[in-house]
Amino acid sequence: MSGSQETSRPVVARRTVVAAASGAGLAAVLTACGGSDSPATSAGDAPAGAGPTSGGAGGRVLAKTADIPEGGGKVVGDVVVTQPTAGEFKAFSSKCTHAGCAVKEVADGVINCPCHGSKFDATDGSVKAGPATTPLAAASITVEGDSIRLA
Template identity: 35%
Template structure:
């Protein structure tokens, strides 16, 4: 057997006896089987060295349901629909956002797209922002990840209250 190191840092072991037998032109069933197993093992080892390969998504989902937010200020509804200390998932046309009022008169707006793998978060009982895919939880006051696999906060959107209406964007 021979060990070689790939450019990505992985170590690969090859079966010399199988290669030698193939080079000499004498192929037994045993050597053919060994060559096949060694080749399959090498393919698996090399695939582990490839780029990408992470099961964690970047969460960069620029759909209208989250991501970059609305390009223009969007009327999301009445400020009275989001009581102090609570949050709501609001949709207006193609725009969906999580809007919270962590303190009386202070409104925050966040993307509804989880930063873990891009699932749509929900508001549970008006008091929790939770991703149904892997149970990540986020703060009502700043969108910070508070539990689960998500490590990054929800993207913040500009929010303003005018004449009792919530404008996001």
């Protein structure tokens, strides 16, 4: 009987297929987004003063040095790049440590979060005003000519 052939096939519940597809999608997103954490976590891996990786790879270009105003900065995706003093460039996560909002502007040496008013020092990412209590995570960058790159 043809009915016995159908009962011998494994039956996969719709819930299992949806869960597997969701897990695969999540894995793809985490893999794609994994690079955004690497600058902050890899900063201690390279010796102090080390240049970009060999072959000129150096990481993606975040900005041109001329685009970052002295005493200010620029938010570039998940990184905020600052220039506290002439020729000195710093980078931090753009994710506010209070509630995870993206910081939006850098002015007069302060990185500002629009959600709840947290303020961070553009020199070292430390908290200048709450409600945040934890500094912004530092990101490792290199300056190559007029380009600022993730390290």
